[in-house]
Amino acid sequence: DIQMTQSPSTLSASVGDRVTITCRASQRISSWLAWYQQKPGKAPKVLIYKASSLESGVPSRFSGSGSGTEFTLTISSLEPDDFATYYCQQYNSDSLTFGGGTKVEIK
Amino acid sequence: EVQVLESGGGLVQPGGSLRLSCAASGFTFSNYAMSWVRQAPGKGLEWVSTISNSGDSKYYADSVRGRFTVSRDNSKDTLYLQMNSLRAEDTALYYCAKLKGATPTSSDSWGQGTLVTVSS
Numbered sequence: 001d002i003q004m005t006q007s008p009s010t011l012s013a014s015v016g017d018r019v020t021i022t023c024r025a026s027q028r029i030s031s032w033l034a035w036y037q038q039k040p041g042k043a044p045k046v047l048i049y050k051a052s053s054l055e056s057g058v059p060s061r062f063s064g065s066g067s068g069t070e071f072t073l074t075i076s077s078l079e080p081d082d083f084a085t086y087y088c089q090q091y092n093s094d095s096l097t098f099g100g101g102t103k104v105e106i107k
Numbered sequence: 108e109v110q111v112l113e114s115g116g117g118l119v120q121p122g123g124s125l126r127l128s129c130a131a132s133g134f135t136f137s138n139y140a141m142s143w144v145r146q147a148p149g150k151g152l153e154w155v156s157t158i159s160n161s162g163d164s165k166y167y168a169d170s171v172r173g174r175f176t177v178s179r180d181n182s183k184d185t186l187y188l189q190m191n192s193l194r195a196e197d198t199a200l201y202y203c204a205k206l207k208g209a210t211p212t213s214s215d216s217w218g219q220g221t222l223v224t225v226s227s
Contacts, residue, residue, distance in 0.1 A: 001169065034213035036152075043202060043217035044144075044152065055215065087152050091212050094157070094166040096142065101151040 006099035029092035116221030129203030145199035160209040
């Protein structure tokens, strides 16, 4: 199975900061990667699919990049609503594995 | 509006069985693959199973293969997860998710989840 490793596991940042989260795949997955945001007590919400395509309705401060084995999610200017946990998920194989998550906390 | 609504969770003893349901509305259910994803208390997301739009292809995580069975009834717009031989480590909030296509791909809509607790 393909393993997905996210870093960091926790990130402390301030409103207005530029934030970058990394996701690494244990084997090449082309661009078959999605990013999700989850807030406490809520279901996950898709932000990015196919590594860099922005889901409809998602603010443009979110962007994704990468291909192969290394991917990044960037928030260009952190807003109060962005404090949450973020997950990557690969869908190159039939096992749709998630990364361990990155919690973005208020500094 | 796309909606998926899970039901069927509850408290079950180790070794027991439970069937989860996910009622879909607001989209042509038979055109889309569906997944089950779970989240243990305080933990991350874990993919459980995916079924293609027709139901012909089914995929499972190693942790549930042989114990869980995914199915769908396209005439009823409903997804199911039959869970047998349940273990304490299956305790989690189980989400139903609509995928973006007919085969395994990213998810674009999720339910609010149904809680499964395995305990004696």
